[in-house]
Amino acid sequence: MEAAVSASALRRTYERKRKDAVVALDDLTLSIARNEIHGLLGPNGAGKTTLVKILSTVLLPTAGTARVLGHDVVAETRTVRTLVGLVLGGDRGLYDRLSARRNLLFWGALYKLDARTVRRRADALLERVGLAERADDPVERFSRGMRQRLHLARGLLHEPQVLFLDEPTSGLDPVAAVAFRRLVLELRDEGRTFLLATHDMDEATALCDRVSLIDRGRLLLTDDTASIGRILGDRECVDFVHDDGTHAEALALLPEVTDVERLDDRWRVHTADRDGSRRVLAWLVERDVLTARHAQPTLEEVYLRTVGDRGMRV
Amino acid sequence: MTYLRVVWQAFRLQAELARRGPQHLLMLLVTPMQTASLLALTLHSHRPDALVNAVIAPGMIGLWVAALDYAGRVVPEDQWAGRFTPMVAAPVPLTVVVVGRVAAVVLVGAVAFAESWLTAAVGFGRVLTVAEPGVFAAAVLATCLAAVGTAMLLSGVIALSRARDVLQNSLSYPFYILGGVVFPITVLPAWVRPFSRVVFLSWSAQLLRDAAHGTVRHWAVSLAVILALGAAALAGGMWLTRRVVDGARRKGTVGFA
Ligand SMILES: Nc1ncnc2c1ncn2[C@@H]1O[C@H](COP(=O)(O)OP(=O)(O)OP(=O)(O)O)[C@@H](O)[C@H]1O
């Protein structure tokens, strides 16, 4: 089956006055299957927003091609626009003086929906994102998180097959973030495809079937979220929390242990195989270290290792 | 048909924005003062056209201010507020939305005509009677339509320009003069007159004055010219607005982030 989204050698530069152009996307090739939730990760300035904008037709690529459900984003702009929904994070982008409902009614018209349909969908969506009770309040009285929910409702109004979400949960409270994740999963069950740009590793781990890591406009890796730890070597390990290094030193002497590593908040013991891990776990439990667990490198670790010691540089 | 619905929705949106943000209506406070000043200046001159002028000029100035100041702000405000990007992402062209919003803005300007008439009638006891009401009404209507087209053009020019404020400040008086708004263009130097013939206001002003005095000749021609100039401006404005969108997609300068 044809991919929901495919980008091929996509390139985008931004001209600057009296300086070299910025290369925001550098021959990026990426494919997202239908019904997939695909995470887009990368440091500030990596090119995530640029990619989302090109795929949703608000920005033209400098070179390369991109297709959404088989339609070229440059040549078939109109078709693509009816198929995709764009949700930009943040609290701007709405008519602040108007009510949430009025904002949606106006937006529905931009998607050529008739008044009855928009009204019905607006009510249902306001309910779904938890804004039903505030539907008639002007948006200027909304908190940041409430605005973001309204953005999401707006992006869903025309029932798009493919959704591009750019940091949709920055600023949502934990309860709202969980509700948001549940909503995304529900929408996926309805058959929709998602591209989710985020800095939240837990969110990406919880939601995404696959993730792509980009930096300086280049694709560093794409992999299944569940098994992404493999990228750091196909290794067995056991993690545990302990205040001092005595256990670590003792463990390092065991024959089944290949390495012991100090991570930020815990120790990591690398073992030769699954059996070795089992024995290390038993060894730790015997010594009352109940925090011990069989571990795989997390998405965050993969991210940190792959992007490297960039610090604050962009 | 869908686009007409979008225009209507955009019109309603703008009307609601105006209702909730009364600064949109501020200009209507100025109109009675303009009428009053013009009347006070000319009341004792015993010129027969004094009253006609005092009523018509503030009306047309109201339309122009609406077109220039308020309509010119429609696109830039969407850009500043981060609404431009999600709007471009929608399948309906931004141009269609802008037409609807600009039309609503200009109609607020048209209220200035009624206000001006009332100021003269109630404030000064000078009721403007119109010799040919049919032509007068048609002229007002055509003038409003042409003002919508012109507002669209101004909106496009302002959205494309880098010097918005300068433009908005400098595009008023020259057009009041060229448009024969405050005094008839017959008092202008001969070499200026051809320029004023492409400003719809000059045709409107003359037709409105003639209809009030009962000295109308060739009203159909005048109406046709007013509407044609308005239509040309509308087409130009829509083309420019499309260029604003194309430019943003190419340069990536106007965005949300
Ligand atoms: N309009 C623009 N003009 C010039 N350069 C731009 C423009 N928009 C983005 N860039 C540059 O392109 C690069 C990629 O930016 P982009 O916004 O796509 O990054 P991002 O991955 O979304 O970052 P963040 O995580 O901070 O949102 C950056 O170097 C940025 O400075």
Ligand SMILES: [Mg+2]
């Ligand atoms: Mg971004």
